[in-house]
Amino acid sequence: SSPLDPRYTFENFVEGASNRLALAAARQVADGSASGVKFNPLYIHSSVGQGKTHLLQALTHRLKAEHPEMRVLYLTAEHFMYRFVQSLQTQSALAFKEALRTIDLLVIDDMQFLHGKQIQQEFCHTVNTLIDGARQVIVAADRPPVELETMDERVRSRLSGGLLIEIGAPDAATRRSIIERRIALTAQHMPGFSVPDDVIDFIVRNVTTSGRDLEGAVTRLAGHNQLTGLTLSLTMAETTLKDLIRVTDTRRVKIEDIQRVVSKHYNVSKQDLLSSRRTRSIVWPRQIAMYLAKSLTLRSLPEIGRRFGGRDHTTVLHAVRKVEEMIGSDEALTQEIEVLKRMLEA
Ligand code: ADP
Ligand code: MG
Structure with a gap:
């Protein structure tokens, strides 16, 4: 399994309104009191640094200490990929698959890094087998399942089917x-x-x-x-x-929020924003929205294009450059964009 940090314990975790649900769910899994049906899979998401890894490792520590008979596997998505690729090279893929399917609890951290169609499908089989066998699966990621844009559709819907908990910023x-x-x-x-x-x-x-x-x-x-x-x-x-x-936490700004705020501000419908209409009164807000998506989120150009009605990444790039150019020369626009940014980051 992936290395664990001994300091990431429940004792060292500070409970607050923003993480209360996630902590309660993690505790219940650690107590063995979570019913496989209610909580499976358990999916915890948040922006970076809100304690997901801490919680996942805390429950892993607790189970290893108090239920040594349980087979608990904590893996980052990167380790999962590494193990999978390694097992293919050594022709022990079957052994790896078998080993995965006989554990009692699978914990996968940083799910957003699970890349590759074959690996995602293997992950899907593993999760299905575990859940069908009433064994627990816990996943953490930096975004909800619907926003895992490069993830196999079956994985996404499997992950959406359990308990989703978001950890917000601490009060x-x-x-x-x-x-x-x-x-x-x-x-x-x-x-x-x-x-x-x-x-x-x-x-x-x-x-x-x-x-x-x-x-x-x-x-x-x-x-x-x-x-x-x-x-x-x-x-x-x-x-x-x-x-x-x-530092403003860029990952908290969502593309939907940008589209909502921009369409309200410029009085165009969200539908028009995502459409292929080329009217100037629509094109300009659309370009601003794509620019904001690029500067306020960590989404890639192709991802942004997809979220804006399936546009090509070069279209997004063009919009970003155009707005950047205008900002340099147009003071009123610069202020307008500042206002939009402040609304989104509030
Ligand atoms: P994430 O996996 O969500 O990016 P981490 O679990 O790595 O976040 O947390 C980042 C750091 O902040 C860790 O050292 C962790 O112990 C600490 N931390 C975050 N939230 C809490 C909390 N509620 N109580 C105690 N420490 C926390
Ligand atoms: Mg983490």
């Missing part, structure tokens, strides 16, 4: 707990390390993206503290954490 109380836990953990290695209340408040207010960024903020302050020997101040935190604060 202020959760952010504070994550920071405080991190400070306490850091202090175990750095005796005397502490962070003044005004600095903690500053982080809570400004680093709003993810657990990972909150941890990063504390780690950075600790590093600074260790190097300079200076007590932490608000001014220092403001400079040291500048880039974490500017």
